[in-house]
Amino acid sequence: MRTLALSDEILMRVEKPARYIGNEVNSVVKDKTKVSVRFAMCFPDVYEIGMSHLGIQILYSMLNEWEDVWCERVYSPWTDLDAIMRKQSIPLFGLESQEPIRDMDFLGITIQYEMCYTNILQILELSQIPLSAKERGEDCPIVIGGGPCAYNPEPIADFFDLFYIGEGETQYRSLFDWYLENKRKGGTRLTFLRGAAKIPGIYVPQFYEELYNEDGTIQGRKKIYEDIPDVILKEVAVDVTNIPYPMKPVVPFIKVTQDRVTLEVQRGCIRGCRFCQAGQLYRPVRERNVDKLKEYALTMLQNTGHEEISLSSLSSSDYSKLDELLDFLLTECGQRHTNISLPSLRIDAFSLDVMSKVQDVKKSSLTFAPEAGSQRLRDVINKGLTEEDILRGATLAFEGGWTRVKLYFMLGLPTETEEDILGIGDLSNKIAAAFFEAVPKDKRVNGKVQIVTSTSFFIPKPFTPFQWAPMCTKEEFLDKAHLTKQGIMSQLNQKSIKYNWHEADVSVLEGVFARGDRRVAKVIRRAYEKGCLFDSWSESFHNELWMESFLECGLDIGFYTTRKRADDEIFPWDFLDCGVTKAFLLREWKKAQEETVSPNCKQQCQGCGANRFGGGICYET
Amino acid sequence: MKIRIKFAKYGVMKFIGHLDTMRFFQKAVRRANIDVKYSEGFSPHQIMSFAAPLGVGMESYGEYMDIEVNSMDSIENMKEALNQVMVDGMEILSVTLLPERAKNAMASVSAASYRIRMKEGGFPVCGLKASIEGFYRQETIPYTKETKKSVLELDLKQGIYELDADDEGGIQMLVNASSSGNIKPSMVFEKLCQFAGWEISPSAYQVTRLETYTNLAGEGEPHRFVPLSEVK
Numbered sequence A: 001m002r003t004l005a006l007s008d009e010i011l012m013r014v015e016k017p018a019r020y021i022g023n024e025v026n027s028v029v030k031d032k033t034k035v036s037v038r039f040a041m042c043f044p045d046v047y048e049i050g051m052s053h054l055g056i057q058i059l060y061s062m063l064n065e066w067e068d069v070w071c072e073r074v075y076s077p078w079t080d081l082d083a084i085m086r087k088q089s090i091p092l093f094g095l096e097s098q099e100p101i102r103d104m105d106f107l108g109i110t111i112q113y114e115m116c117y118t119n120i121l122q123i124l125e126l127s128q129i130p131l132s133a134k135e136r137g138e139d140c141p142i143v144i145g146g147g148p149c150a151y152n153p154e155p156i157a158d159f160f161d162l163f164y165i166g167e168g169e170t171q172y173r174s175l176f177d178w179y180l181e182n183k184r185k186g187g188t189r190l191t192f193l194r195g196a197a198k199i200p201g202i203y204v205p206q207f208y209e210e211l212y213n214e215d216g217t218i219q220g221r222k223k224i225y226e227d228i229p230d231v232i233l234k235e236v237a238v239d240v241t242n243i244p245y246p247m248k249p250v251v252p253f254i255k256v257t258q259d260r261v262t263l264e265v266q267r268g269c270i271r272g273c274r275f276c277q278a279g280q281l282y283r284p285v286r287e288r289n290v291d292k293l294k295e296y297a298l299t300m301l302q303n304t305g306h307e308e309i310s311l312s313s314l315s316s317s318d319y320s321k322l323d324e325l326l327d328f329l330l331t332e333c334g335q336r337h338t339n340i341s342l343p344s345l346r347i348d349a350f351s352l353d354v355m356s357k358v359q360d361v362k363k364s365s366l367t368f369a370p371e372a373g374s375q376r377l378r379d380v381i382n383k384g385l386t387e388e389d390i391l392r393g394a395t396l397a398f399e400g401g402w403t404r405v406k407l408y409f410m411l412g413l414p415t416e417t418e419e420d421i422l423g424i425g426d427l428s429n430k431i432a433a434a435f436f437e438a439v440p441k442d443k444r445v446n447g448k449v450q451i452v453t454s455t456s457f458f459i460p461k462p463f464t465p466f467q468w469a470p471m472c473t474k475e476e477f478l479d480k481a482h483l484t485k486q487g488i489m490s491q492l493n494q495k496s497i498k499y500n501w502h503e504a505d506v507s508v509l510e511g512v513f514a515r516g517d518r519r520v521a522k523v524i525r526r527a528y529e530k531g532c533l534f535d536s537w538s539e540s541f542h543n544e545l546w547m548e549s550f551l552e553c554g555l556d557i558g559f560y561t562t563r564k565r566a567d568d569e570i571f572p573w574d575f576l577d578c579g580v581t582k583a584f585l586l587r588e589w590k591k592a593q594e595e596t597v598s599p600n601c602k603q604q605c606q607g608c609g610a611n612r613f614g615g616g617i618c619y620e621t
Numbered sequence B: 001m002k003i004r005i006k007f008a009k010y011g012v013m014k015f016i017g018h019l020d021t022m023r024f025f026q027k028a029v030r031r032a033n034i035d036v037k038y039s040e041g042f043s044p045h046q047i048m049s050f051a052a053p054l055g056v057g058m059e060s061y062g063e064y065m066d067i068e069v070n071s072m073d074s075i076e077n078m079k080e081a082l083n084q085v086m087v088d089g090m091e092i093l094s095v096t097l098l099p100e101r102a103k104n105a106m107a108s109v110s111a112a113s114y115r116i117r118m119k120e121g122g123f124p125v126c127g128l129k130a131s132i133e134g135f136y137r138q139e140t141i142p143y144t145k146e147t148k149k150s151v152l153e154l155d156l157k158q159g160i161y162e163l164d165a166d167d168e169g170g171i172q173m174l175v176n177a178s179s180s181g182n183i184k185p186s187m188v189f190e191k192l193c194q195f196a197g198w199e200i201s202p203s204a205y206q207v208t209r210l211e212t213y214t215n216l217a218g219e220g221e222p223h224r225f226v227p228l229s230e231v232k
């Protein structure tokens, strides 16, 4: 049996020791003397969140399929263990081998949201790896970043040896092969990085410099070697049906956020909502073959023993074989006492029928994401959901017995007016009214309808048409939330409507990191040194420490958030190419201001540029 | 058909709590393709019950759970199939077919035996055997049990059926484990340390449950403890 990195005494003292012991069903333990590459795969948040992430399971299983590679997992130690590890200088370890991360060849960190940046520094520090890539010696692991936040890596560029831009399935083998070859030749860390910089999709930040104009905007970039690329194109797995998929996902002992088998039915999204980053980053849409998915479902349920299966994609309703897949799952899962958890589907007769079969109608709620309160603003953001669609769907659902509705909106979208904001209350009210109209008094199961309206604050993201848009200040955000509340309170059915809104402080920070440049790194480091950690957890978020850090580093928040950007401004992320061209994004930004919608990829190609990958939806219609 | 499964839980698995152990077995039963019976209703669950919960940090070679199945080919195959889907530190020791009228595992529990050993080396005390004997010879062993809601005065002596040093420098005990009079081995050990004047940190010793028993004796008769797996 493996020896644990932590003593019994420590494990008995911390909350949920199962986070740190490994040994889960389907976790992979190899003989370390028989592998040549040791890889630590990290999700920089607590175990229960990290274990729920599909991307890690995919890469974990793919890397471990290779005989010469041993991939282990590592998550952020919770604050209780963090304190103990610091005090006793216990190095952070991989869950499988329980051996220090600092002795491994690679540390790969997936970066799914901006608010985990201080957790990345925690992982490095607890691993006893220097925070700055430039300070790392020959014996340090190569630190790789990937995931959606790697599409603007500059605020955290200082902390990474390299970034992998795009889908992980394509280049890891070449990266490892080069690593081993470099080692055989007696090469150094530097020679490895130089070679890696020429592998498609790989970005080595320390070989580039950011140059600034007098007004603080970016003038351009300088590279220190002639033979490395100016622009890095994202990696895409064109044929998603024939890439590895984890048939034996690791099954956690403790309850995690997504405790189920996940079927990724497709990658990408045809819709092109103008605020949505994922919708642009993962273009073009590529569907998985439905027979393959059926086979995966059965194998994965068998190998895990999970009681639940769910579909994953940005917009599952757009998957062309959805009916066939759901029919199959309904039959198979019924026999196996397995639940189907449905992602938010477009509400129509078909989806309601499926939902009524897999969930308790009385207890479950319907979800609509109109995102904006008026049709005008929905046209601006290119959200192809009309009031009619919503009311028709809701009426159908009410007739089918549902009584709970969740509505999601964003505040602070470009061109938003008071009228748009008041529209949120109006729409919520109309849905409540639709209930009283659709369901006669004596048939109202719980007596009433419950509408939960939630708003989040809009944050402009790189590689979206709104990357040029100014973001609101915290005060503006709060005023908007206040107005929304007033709007709801003045409605006839206000008693049926509950209103929730997010904190504005975190949104402002997220706004800085999303469109930040290399200068932001020192603020992140400063805030971390002041004790910021787990910033995405409201109980451990300390806005004052962040504000102090900005002040001390002399950085102006407004420069990154509320500033209006010129059409031809060079952005920190412009050297990355996610397939979608800047010209297309600018076109969409103009169309947004003209309140003109764009058809989706199935209706009519918009020439976004993603067809250059040579596959997916671009070649199907 | 009612099936009783005896299992061991040791090594790193001692850090997995009772609820998570239940979840582990629900999934294991599915991986092993056991034709387990489900309850009726909108969210059916497997018919499965556990004997006596084991505290986090304790090891055991005498854990029990009962399941109901619709069909099976043989007891041996079921044991084999389950062992195929275990992890390090979880082991199926036996599978028995229960008579239809048998009480469920939890209701049957009346006693459990435990072993306490130092994690490294023997007990750092002299006269272990004599101290244990002296301690056990007391008429009463009062114990104050404090929970969040109440303070309870107990006499441990009533529930300690056997207490002895074992051959390898450890301590063994047989104590009441029924729902009404359950005694934790750590309670006994705490009092013993107090009695003998030992100072031993709780993380220095390991408690291991060796067996869980039911009482076959009728009311008023002396205890007749047999392991839960031997209920015929």
Ligand code: SF4
Pocket (backbone or CB within 6 Å): A283, A284, A285, A600, A601, A604, A605, A606, A607, A608, A609, A610, A611, A617, A618
């Ligand atoms: S090239 Fe056309 S079809 Fe392909 S992703 Fe872009 S807009 Fe859609």
